[in-house]
Amino acid sequence: MITDQDEITSLAELEAFLLLVESGGLGLENVEGVALATHNSNGRPFVAVLDDKHQLLLGRWVTQDVFENGKDLVRIGPKKRH
Structure with missing residues (x-):
């Protein structure tokens, strides 16, 4: 499921999203x-959260x-905020 709302438009927003995923804040x-990744049918880029079966x-x-x-932020991960 890719949500159409709230497109991520900055690296700061991407980092906040990654921290939210890491913390379990999305349930x-x-x-x-x-x-x-890019969507197969339209080529639009997105960030994908994947399960243990990819x-x-x-x-x-x-x-x-x-x-x-x-790309580096996703690959290495966000800096932990204290």
Whole structure:
């Protein structure tokens, strides 16, 4: 499921989303990873939250700029905030 609302438009928003996923704030179960991807039918970029079987649990659209510049943030993970 990819939500059309609240497109992620900045790296700060992407980091906040990743922290929310990591903290369990979205109530998702079996979260195993997060990836940046493009939709097969329209090529639109999104951030995907994946389960232990690599199935999409949740997706949020991202701008092309976030897609291109947020790869390290997704791969390495956000900085923990204290």
